[in-house]
Amino acid sequence: MSKEFKVLFFGDIVGRPGREAIAKFLGDNQEQYSDCFKIANVENASHGFGLTKKNHDELIEWGINCMTSGNHIWDKKDIFTFIGESNVLIRPLNYHSSAPGVGYRIFNDKLIVVNLLGKTFMHISECPFKTLDNLICELSESMDLSDKIIFVDFHAEASAEKVCFAKYAASLGVSAVLGTHTHVQTADSRILNERCAFITDAGFCGAKDSVIGMDYEVSLRRFITSIPERFDVASDTERIIDACLLTFDYKSGAAKKIERLNFEVELNQ
Secondary structure, X not given: OOOEEEEEEEOEEOHHHHHHHHHHHHHHOOOOOOOEEEEEEOOOOOOOOOOOHHHHHHHHHXXXXXXXXXXXOOOOOOHHHXXXXXXXXXXXXXXXXXXXXXXXXXXXXXXXXXXXXXXXXXXXXOOHHHHHHHHHHHHHOOOOOOOOEEEEEEEOOOHHXXXXXXXXXXXXXOOEEEEEOOOOOOOOOEEEOOOEEEEOOOOEEEEOOOEXXXXXXXXXXXXXXXXXXXXXXXXXXXXEEEEEEEEEEOOOOOEEEEEEEEXXXXXXX
């Protein structure tokens, strides 16, 4: 039987409820997922917008091996003081080359984790399709990619763009494309081209009784009045975890299975 490589990917962590859910889940299930490389999208991890150094360090302590992000990664200004020093954090690769941090990382000489922003309804950035194409060409000049696991967190708004991008990435030999940003887990997980695991959105980790992690009353006022008001992270005590468990063939890097996971997390009183 071929050796396997497993990745446990957590959808966008939203604020303290999301962080507490992750800490509890990983603490309670340490043995069950001990063989998994753990990735989490953290762009909303601190107060719902951005990431602080304190929360960055806590997530590492709890067992997260790699952190992806998105358009909100710059919202906490202290990100500029530590993003260049972190060896696990990734910002979208298709930001301008002058942006601090890196857009991909290689782990265990096997797993290449890439972060990209979509184009539709998002901040202006370089084309994600062309950026991925350029990266594949660049990497192939220095290494054999035939046995590598290329994992992409595609942080995008439009489902159509995510599906189209995943098909394009699959044609380039990518092993997985997991959509983030919309915080609602979709039911379309599948394997493309017998190699590339895909889901339009992995979901989120945070307060169960919320509007994609945010307070209902604030969200309601914004929709009814159209008056700008700062979103607050929901304070509901019930927490949920949306995640995906992916299994890859170690020799070929091809995805063999993608499984949607949904948990309710009860915190110790």
